[in-house]
Amino acid sequence: MTTGNINNILSLNCIIPGDEFEDIFTLEISEDKLVNQLKPMIRKWWPNRFQHIDPSKLILYKVIDANIALGFSEILKKKKEEGDKNYGQRLPPLKNIRMHFSNDQETNSISSKPNKGSVSIVVCPPEDR
Numbered sequence: 001m002t003t004g005n006i007n008n009i010l011s012l013n014c015i016i017p018g019d020e021f022e023d024i025f026t027l028e029i030s031e032d033k034l035v036n037q038l039k040p041m042i043r044k045w046w047p048n049r050f051q052h053i054d055p056s057k058l059i060l061y062k063v064i065d066a067n068i069a070l071g072f073s074e075i076l077k078k079k080k081e082e083g084d085k086n087y088g089q090r091l092p093p094l095k096n097i098r099m100h101f102s103n104d105q106e107t108n109s110i111s112s113k114p115n116k117g118s119v120s121i122v123v124c125p126p127e128d129r
Contacts, residue, residue, distance in 0.1 A: 008032060010101050012120040014042065017087065024119060031102050035060060036093035042123055050125070059124040061088040062100050062112075087122040 008030050015024045027041050039055035050058070091100060101114050114120045 008103070010097065010103065010114055011116065012038075012101060012114055013116075013118065014121045014123050015119050016046075016123050016125070029097060031096070031098040033097050034093065035091045035095050035097055035100070038097075038121070039093075053125055056093075057126040059126070060091040061122040061124065062091050063088045063119050063122060087124065091121070 009028055010031050012027050012029065013024050014027060015021075025045050027038060027045070029038060029041065036056070038060060039058045042058060043050040043053070043055045089100075101112060101120060103113060
């Protein structure tokens with residue numbers, strides 16, 4: 001059994017368009033995992049909500065603006081109402097999470113460090129495309 005470095009575990013705050021700020025949920029995952037490994041974790045977090053949705057059909061977006069925090073749920077609601085699906089940078093399922101998020105900014109300068117007070121990922125069910 002191998003032990004991973006605790007610094008490689010990321011806490012990613014996630015939200016679904018239309019949800020309230022209180023509905024933000026946090027997933028913990030190693031940065032060496034693939035983006036698509038987040039999808040079953042999301043389905044497990046919301047078993048009733050995603051009961052009839054194949055996890056592979058979930059679309060994940062990286063929030064680009066690091067300053068977005070409390071007002072983000074309202075911005076998402078407005079975008080959803082207006083039909084604007086530009087939630088951020090779409091996360092390719094077969095890329096390592098460290099390509100987008102990392103606790104080690106010196107080694108992974110292209111990724112961003114997750115901020116505890118901000119949303120990192122927008123989760124879109126297939127009907128929200």
